[in-house]
Amino acid sequence: MHLTIKQRFGIAVVFSLPMVVQMILMPAGIDFLGGPVTEWVLTTVVMAVAAGPFIKSAWASFKKHNSNMDTLVAIGTVTAYFYSIGAMVEGQPVFFEGAALVVTFILLGQVFEERMRAQASGAVDKLLDLQAKEAEVVRNGQTITIPVEKIVVGDIVRARPGQKIAVDGTVVEGKTAVDESLVTGESLPVEKQVGDAVIGASINQNGTILIRAEKLGSDSLLAQIVDLVKSAQNSRAPIQQLTDKVSTVFVPVVLVAAIATFLLWYVAFGVSLGTAVVFAVSVLVIACPCALGLATPTALMVGTGLTARHGILIKNGEVLETVSAVKTVVFDKTGTITVGQPTVTDVVGEEERVLSVASQLEAGSEHPLAQAILDRAKVFGQIKVEEVNGFEVLPGQGVQGQTSAGPAFVGNQRFLDHQQMNPDLAVSFKTLQNQGKTVVLVGLNQEVIGLIAIQDAPKAQSRQAMATLKTRGLETVMLTGDNQAVAEAIAQEVGIDRVIAEVMPAEKAAHIQQLQEVGPVAFVGDGINDAPALATADVGIAMGSGTDVAIESGNIVLVKNDLTDVATAIDLSAKIFKRIKLNLFWAFIYNVLGLPIAAGLFYGLGFVLSPELAGLAMAMSSLSVVTSSLLLNRTKVKTTPATI
Amino acid sequence: MDKLIVLIAGLALIAFILWWFFGHHEVDQAEAKTVADHQAVAIEVNGGYSPERVVLQQGVPATLTFTRTDASSCLDQVVFADFGINQDLPEGQPVAIEINTDQAGDFTWACGMDMFRGQIVIK
Numbered sequence: 170m171h172l173t174i175k176q177r178f179g180i181a182v183v184f185s186l187p188m189v190v191q192m193i194l195m196p197a198g199i200d201f202l203g204g205p206v207t208e209w210v211l212t213t214v215v216m217a218v219a220a221g222p223f224i225k226s227a228w229a230s231f232k233k234h235n236s237n238m239d240t241l242v243a244i245g246t247v248t249a250y251f252y253s254i255g256a257m258v259e260g261q262p263v264f265f266e267g268a269a270l271v272v273t274f275i276l277l278g279q280v281f282e283e284r285m286r287a288q289a290s291g292a293v294d295k296l297l298d299l300q301a302k303e304a305e306v307v308r309n310g311q312t313i314t315i316p317v318e319k320i321v322v323g324d325i326v327r328a329r330p331g332q333k334i335a336v337d338g339t340v341v342e343g344k345t346a347v348d349e350s351l352v353t354g355e356s357l358p359v360e361k362q363v364g365d366a367v368i369g370a371s372i373n374q375n376g377t378i379l380i381r382a383e384k385l386g387s388d389s390l391l392a393q394i395v396d397l398v399k400s401a402q403n404s405r406a407p408i409q410q411l412t413d414k415v416s417t418v419f420v421p422v423v424l425v426a427a428i429a430t431f432l433l434w435y436v437a438f439g440v441s442l443g444t445a446v447v448f449a450v451s452v453l454v455i456a457c458p459c460a461l462g463l464a465t466p467t468a469l470m471v472g473t474g475l476t477a478r479h480g481i482l483i484k485n486g487e488v489l490e491t492v493s494a495v496k497t498v499v500f501d502k503t504g505t506i507t508v509g510q511p512t513v514t515d516v517v518g519e520e521e522r523v524l525s526v527a528s529q530l531e532a533g534s535e536h537p538l539a540q541a542i543l544d545r546a547k548v549f550g551q552i553k554v555e556e557v558n559g560f561e562v563l564p565g566q567g568v569q570g571q572t573s574a575g576p577a578f579v580g581n582q583r584f585l586d587h588q589q590m591n592p593d594l595a596v597s598f599k600t601l602q603n604q605g606k607t608v609v610l611v612g613l614n615q616e617v618i619g620l621i622a623i624q625d626a627p628k629a630q631s632r633q634a635m636a637t638l639k640t641r642g643l644e645t646v647m648l649t650g651d652n653q654a655v656a657e658a659i660a661q662e663v664g665i666d667r668v669i670a671e672v673m674p675a676e677k678a679a680h681i682q683q684l685q686e687v688g689p690v691a692f693v694g695d696g697i698n699d700a701p702a703l704a705t706a707d708v709g710i711a712m713g714s715g716t717d718v719a720i721e722s723g724n725i726v727l728v729k730n731d732l733t734d735v736a737t738a739i740d741l742s743a744k745i746f747k748r749i750k751l752n753l754f755w756a757f758i759y760n761v762l763g764l765p766i767a768a769g770l771f772y773g774l775g776f777v778l779s780p781e782l783a784g785l786a787m788a789m790s791s792l793s794v795v796t797s798s799l800l801l802n803r804t805k806v807k808t809t810p811a812t813i
Numbered sequence: 814m815d816k817l818i819v820l821i822a823g824l825a826l827i828a829f830i831l832w833w834f835f836g837h838h839e840v841d842q843a844e845a846k847t848v849a850d851h852q853a854v855a856i857e858v859n860g861g862y863s864p865e866r867v868v869l870q871q872g873v874p875a876t877l878t879f880t881r882t883d884a885s886s887c888l889d890q891v892v893f894a895d896f897g898i899n900q901d902l903p904e905g906q907p908v909a910i911e912i913n914t915d916q917a918g919d920f921t922w923a924c925g926m927d928m929f930r931g932q933i934v935i936k
Contacts, residue, residue, distance in 0.1 A: 171884075171904070222884035222885060223885070225883070225884065226860055226883050226884060226885035226887065226888075227860075228860070229859045229860020229861070229883055230860030230861050230929070231833075231860070232860060233841075233860055233861040233863070233865075234833060234834055234838045235860060235861040235928075235929060236834060237885070237887050237928045237929065238887065238928070239885050239887060396897075418835075420834075421830055421831065421833075421834035421835065424830050425827050425830055425831065428823050428826055428827050428830075429823075429827070431823065432819070432820055432823040432824075435816070435819060436816045436819060436820045436823075466925070466927075
């Protein structure tokens with residue numbers, strides 16, 4: 170016969186209840202059980218059915234020189250049970266109800282604990298349920314609906330408005346906005362068109378798109394996120410090594426303490442055999458170390474689950490401890506603080522005219538700066554694309570050609586040799602250049618009509634992210650391979666304390682080591698060249714948009730690519746770590762205070778902890794630790810909406 | 814006189830407990846059997862793990878099959894912290910766990926509460 174913990178608990182309650190009622194009615198002189206024999210029968214059922222597995226497990230581990238909480242429960246209740254049988258035969262006071270109630274309370278604790286443990290670990294698995302179950306696939310010109318498991322790489326999958334996107338892939342037809350918040354935590358819908366990557370389990374909003382399936386099953390981003398979170402949840406925080414050491418010696422030490430308690434009371438203080446047994450049993454019951462064992466893993470599990478829901482993946486427990494000690498946060502520039510591609514920041518002159526001339530000349534160009542100009546020109550709607558006659562590329566200078574408005578050029582200051590620029594523009598030119606921007610001259614009919622400044626501009630949230638870190642008392646540093654002037658300009662714009670520029674990729678790790686001499690360093694980066702620095706830093710924080718190598722090397726991944734999450738990650742890590750310490754403190758305190766009381770320290774004052782109260786207290790301590798971990802879920806997380 | 818006997822018996826019991834739990838005892842160890850480039854070890858979970866020390870060969874894929882016969886909820890999960898594995902062990906059902914043997918070294922596994930432990934040696 171196999172009984173679940175719940176069933177065993179039910180049986181224990183039914184058979185203990187009459188004894189509890191009897192205990193309450195005793196002072197009123199009512200004895201409806203008719204003496205110890207009935208109590209013996211009731212307790213025997215509880216011991217055999219409900220406590221049986223404890224005893225079996227305790228014996229199995231005893232044979233292997235192991236001990237666990239079952240050892241304590243089994244020895245405690247069996248001692249109380251057999252002592253009471255002896256006392257019953259001799260006509261002495263019995264305490265069968267003590268044995269039965271300890272079993273009941275311990276099982277009560279386990280029922281709750283089982284449920285809460287499932288609650289703590291289930292949150293992440295639920296993420297996988299978010300996946301679409303089936304999808305429309307276009308094969309050989311026909312549309313069929315098949316379960317997602319049947320989709321193969323290269324299939325063309327259709328996603329209609331309102332549907333979940335079934336696979337990770339690339340848009341091959343159509344245009345839409347996608348809500349990716351389920352996967353990345355990003356709250357704004359993201360525009361998608363042909364060539365853009367989409368993520369499985371995100372929700373297609375307003376257009377029908379066709380997607381070429383690329384990553385399926387365990388390769389998908391969602392599955393990888395779940396894996397990453399799971400391995401973090403199961404990793405060990407170093408602080409746990411302390412409890413590891415304690416728990417291996419704990420049970421035998423408690424057994425010795427219980428025997429010593431008995432000897433002290435019975436032999437030295439001469440109390441009755443029954444009283445001495447009660448003290449010894451209480452010591453055994455109250456000492457169960459489960460609260461200690463649950464303190465770290467439950468907090469880790471709930472905490473990393475919480476951060477994952479906000480787009481912050483913490484890869485292991487070790488990093489939590491380090492994060493609280495970080496003194497300096499170092500940032501890579503390109504792609505981390507900045508967008509990672511050049512955009513037009515300023516246009517001097519009559520903007521529409523300047524852009525119109527420039528975009529006509531640049532229309533056919535593949536140059537990244539040309540792309541930036543064309544993107545900006547789109548803001549003014551359709552720009553007339555006219556045939557440019559005599560188009561010519563002047564290497565190291567720019568391009569020129571005959572437009573409808575006259576001969577025009579786009580290029581750098583080398584063009585100035587044969588062009589005129591008025592003094593106002595010359596001043597703007599210097600100012601923009603001093604800001605670390607690349608300035609392009611636009612000319613028409615032998616005259617410079619305007620300037621276009623291009624820069625790899627800072628992300629919208631960068632400035633706020635730095636300000637938040639500064640309020641935490643952290644020093645911010647930029648580490649970049651770019652030239653000093655550009656780096657300084659960006660640093661000033663976003664408010665970074667220190668700049669280390671013109672660093673070769675291979676030197677990044679060495680610079681981190683230097684900074685580590687002052688105190689623990691966190692490094693935030695995204696590129697392949699950042700991987701060594703991410704691994705060297707005490708805390709490596711990788712941007713989710715970054716390369717696989719970077720994500721692999723980091724301890725924390727910011728899925729949303731939002732720099733303000735650096736501060737959020739630091740805050741949350743510190744919070745989780747604090748909760749672990751709090752849990753351990755309570756678990757220890759509980760044992761440290763409970764043991765002497767159970768051993769009868771306050772017997773002289775008439776205050777005694779009976780075995781059943783000890784059992785209740787022990788169940789409560791486990792529950793309070795798990796509850797405290799679950800309360801981490803209530804933590805308010807400030808997520809700043811992305812401003813564009 | 815009674816009390817003297819109780820005292821001596823109690824002290825003897827303490828001595829026994831200390832020897833039993835802290836004394837040096839042989840560890841139940843097993844080497845994996847390699848069949849067709851795959852090594853497998855069956856582990857019984859009852860009051861602990863038998864064997865509780867498993868020796869694996871580096872580079873050969875390995876499967877550890879855990880079967881829990883113990884009703885205690887203490888043993889209903891097995892955690893390999895180094896491999897990021899946390900597996901539920903339903904009572905009476907064999908559960909296979911794949912171990913990556915690329916890295917040589919000593920790794921531990923434990924129950925969910927970290928009270929019972931086992932060791933994998935990959936060499």
